[in-house]
Amino acid sequence: MEAGDFFSEPVASTSRGIFTLPYKPPAAPQGEEQEQEQEEDDLLRRRQLYETAWGACHERIQATVARLHDASLDEIKHFVHSTSTADSPTNLLAALTGRPPIRTGLIIGAGPGTSSLLFSALSRQLVDSEEGRDPCIVSRFTSRECSNIKSAMRALISGFVGSAAPDVEDDQDGEDEAGPVGVKSAALTPEDMHNLVAWYSRRSRTGTSRPTLVVLLEDLEAMDGKVLAQMVDVLSRYTHVLPIVFLLGVATSSNALHEVLPRRSTNLLDVAKFYVEPGIGTFNALIRGLFIDWDAPLGLGPDVFAYLLKTFQDMHQSIDAIVSNLQYLYLDHFTNRPYAHFTSSSPPPTIFTESSLKPLLSLPSLKKASKDDAVKKLKNGSADECRLEVGQFRETQRQRHGQRQSAFHLLLFVQSHWKEDNGRSVEDLLDLLFAGDLEEVSDELCRMILVSDFGKIDDFLTSSVERLDAFRDAYPAASPDFYEELESHRQTIEKLRTKPKSHGRVNFVNSNILGAESTLGEGDREFSRLVQELTKMLRERAAFQPTSNLVLHELWYANDITPLQEFHPSILPSYVASLKAADESTDGPRSDVAVAYRLYRETGKLINLGDWWSTFDLNALDEPASEEEKDEEEAAPDPKGKGKGKAKAATNGKGKKRARSVESEEEEEEEEREEDDPARRKQARFLRAVGDLALAGFLQPTARKAEHALKSVF
Numbered sequence: 108m109e110a111g112d113f114f115s116e117p118v119a120s121t122s123r124g125i126f127t128l129p130y131k132p133p134a135a136p137q138g139e140e141q142e143q144e145q146e147e148d149d150l151l152r153r154r155q156l157y158e159t160a161w162g163a164c165h166e167r168i169q170a171t172v173a174r175l176h177d178a179s180l181d182e183i184k185h186f187v188h189s190t191s192t193a194d195s196p197t198n199l200l201a202a203l204t205g206r207p208p209i210r211t212g213l214i215i216g217a218g219p220g221t222s223s224l225l226f227s228a229l230s231r232q233l234v235d236s237e238e239g240r241d242p243c244i245v246s247r248f249t250s251r252e253c254s255n256i257k258s259a260m261r262a263l264i265s266g267f268v269g270s271a272a273p274d275v276e277d278d279q280d281g282e283d284e285a286g287p288v289g290v291k292s293a294a295l296t297p298e299d300m301h302n303l304v305a306w307y308s309r310r311s312r313t314g315t316s317r318p319t320l321v322v323l324l325e326d327l328e329a330m331d332g333k334v335l336a337q338m339v340d341v342l343s344r345y346t347h348v349l350p351i352v353f354l355l356g357v358a359t360s361s362n363a364l365h366e367v368l369p370r371r372s373t374n375l376l377d378v379a380k381f382y383v384e385p386g387i388g389t390f391n392a393l394i395r396g397l398f399i400d401w402d403a404p405l406g407l408g409p410d411v412f413a414y415l416l417k418t419f420q421d422m423h424q425s426i427d428a429i430v431s432n433l434q435y436l437y438l439d440h441f442t443n444r445p446y447a448h449f450t451s452s453s454p455p456p457t458i459f460t461e462s463s464l465k466p467l468l469s470l471p472s473l474k475k476a477s478k479d480d481a482v483k484k485l486k487n488g489s490a491d492e493c494r495l496e497v498g499q500f501r502e503t504q505r506q507r508h509g510q511r512q513s514a515f516h517l518l519l520f521v522q523s524h525w526k527e528d529n530g531r532s533v534e535d536l537l538d539l540l541f542a543g544d545l546e547e548v549s550d551e552l553c554r555m556i557l558v559s560d561f562g563k564i565d566d567f568l569t570s571s572v573e574r575l576d577a578f579r580d581a582y583p584a585a586s587p588d589f590y591e592e593l594e595s596h597r598q599t600i601e602k603l604r605t606k607p608k609s610h611g612r613v614n615f616v617n618s619n620i621l622g623a624e625s626t627l628g629e630g631d632r633e634f635s636r637l638v639q640e641l642t643k644m645l646r647e648r649a650a651f652q653p654t655s656n657l658v659l660h661e662l663w664y665a666n667d668i669t670p671l672q673e674f675h676p677s678i679l680p681s682y683v684a685s686l687k688a689a690d691e692s693t694d695g696p697r698s699d700v701a702v703a704y705r706l707y708r709e710t711g712k713l714i715n716l717g718d719w720w721s722t723f724d725l726n727a728l729d730e731p732a733s734e735e736e737k738d739e740e741e742a743a744p745d746p747k748g749k750g751k752g753k754a755k756a757a758t759n760g761k762g763k764k765r766a767r768s769v770e771s772e773e774e775e776e777e778e779e780r781e782e783d784d785p786a787r788r789k790q791a792r793f794l795r796a797v798g799d800l801a802l803a804g805f806l807q808p809t810a811r812k813a814e815h816a817l818k819s820v821f
Contacts, residue, residue: 157441160404171396208377211353218358241316250329408666409542439670459490543653553642561614568597703796730785
């Protein structure tokens with residue numbers, strides 16, 4: 108009999124210090140093995156559902172962002188591809204040096220935290236070759252990789268050589284050709300521009316095209332001015348042999364270029380400006396593209412939308428943070444919710460089993476609508492009947508999504524026509540839309556429509572029908588049902604134009620306006636009825652219930668913010684919230700960090716540390732005096748010299764101490780006094796508060812001005 112029949116192997120492992128008991132572990136029962144296999148299959152199915160749902164959502168995100176910046180990206184691509192080093196010199200610099208200036212594009216409104224998706228889309232479109240255009244090679248980096256000129260040039264050159272696809276012919280001819288062939292060449296250092304020139308010449312000679320080299324720096328404001336000036340000076344020396352284009356992400360304005368670079372460096376650049384839409388407009392476009400104009404696999408509830416909006420504002424308007432939260436929301440729903448199998452548009456019939464339906468039947472929305480016939484059939488019916496009822500609830504959700512989509516666009520049309528300047532913001536309308544509370548907005552607009560004249564109503568119906576035509580072309584599947592009503596109202600207006608006006612009036616009278624004349628003609632009454640029907644239609648379209656009233660809304664809408672509260676991409680939101688709360692609080696004194704943060708908010712981009720310390724000294728709490736200082740003050744001699752203090756007792760009557768010992772004692776006493784000095788301790792508190800803000804990402808050093816700190820730009 109072999110030992111393996113009784114003992115598990117290895118019996119003991121002295122090399123790892125692990126001892127295994129000498130018995131063979133019992134085999135798992137057959138029922139447990141089946142349960143384990145079922146759990147693994149369930150986990151695999153959940154993962155597939157998550158990958159499918161998030162894959163579709165991610166593609167939609169990329170398409171929405173690309174469509175949002177289509178015009179800007181097209182302008183930037185045209186600017187990059189129109190660069191030609193063979194053109195004749197057109198300015199003084201090119202005429203004197205024989206080298207053209209560096210073509211530079213300022214992407215104004217693009218920051219490192221808010222426009223990462225924009226930079227990714229731009230890099231992808233530049234790299235993808237189009238017909239009649241040579242592809243580009245993009246070297247993308249940030250200021251963190253450019254602490255000095257050596258690391259900056261290394262990041263720039265390695266970005267070109269590392270992102271380009273290897274050339275087989277180039278590898279085959281490498282032994283016959285002299286000179287450097289790559290960044291790993293022993294003859295040249297990785298940051299040497301001669302290396303890049305040799306690599307590009309070989310690539311252009313062996314290939315059929317001369318690609319443009321695009322340098323993409325994401326955060327201009329955070330870049331060290333001296334390092335960037337040196338980089339510009341180095342690149343300007345090779346513009347006659349390398350087709351280099353500089354693209355700089357600017358979060359503030361075009362003046363940032365002149366604040367970072369000196370004039371001698373900006374004279375080497377041929378600058379063009381491109382504007383992208385920053386801020387809340389990008390957030391609104393993303394939410395509309397995902398959850399209004401498109402029926403997402405997993406929609407948003409009102410609580411989740413409010414949390415995402417607050418996160419966007421706290422995270423310095425970072426779209427990347429919103430995308431990360433959405434991805435985590437999808438991951439939590441499809442992996443942790445036991446009813447996630449039914450979220451898909453067409454769940455397979457195999458999942459309608461008793462064990463799978465148990466978590467579905469325990470949802471709060473089903474318990475709330477327990478008296479409904481469809482819910483009773485779902486609870487008591489067979490598997491096929493359950494599948495049909497879930498499909499009907501899903502169809503109800505789709506219809507409601509279409510109604511919500513059309514109502515939102517209708518409200519935008521009406522508000523843009525009547526309240527163009529003082530209307531509600533898009534994010535406020537989205538918040539009310541997800542909460543199903545648009546009645547207040549519709550009432551405001553209806554009151555304005557009721558007191559409008561004939562010309563205003565005529566202009567509104569004409570422009571609304573035109574905008575709805577464009578909307579139907581953009582979203583063929585939407586087909587708003589109120590389109591026919593608006594079209595019939597517009598035809599009624601056209602017929603009214605041909606009718607005569609009573610009493611020689613220019614337009615028809617709206618009887619809904621207070622103080623209208625009592626003598627109304629037939630056209631006046633017909634126009635008044637049309638206005639009432641228009642307001643009635645608007646109220647009906649806006650009076651839909653929130654998503655929480657739908658049966659099985661938990662399957663298609665996420666409204667639990669607990670997973671998002673556990674998932675924080677950064678400590679910045681809670682840190683900023685605590686600082687603001689401490690600054691606004693009136694209970695007790697503020698902390699040192701809160702005082703420093705308040706002064707931080709009131710300053711510009713550059714902060715003078717001396718002025719900051721002076722203001723901090725006035726606003727922060729004073730240091731309390733120690734017991735030793737109090738004793739020294741009590742023992743100090745009075746101005747008349749009658750007091751008895753330590754200074755008098757410290758000297759002996761004979762004065763025979765050596766000068767060296769006296770000096771050492773005085774230095775020690777001075778050091779002790781400096782350590783116990785309240786002003787010194789307050790300066791240490793100030794430095795600690797500034798260090799805490801820098802650690803949280805609010806500050807960064809700068810070499811442009813001595814004794815200054817640079818505020819971070821997100």
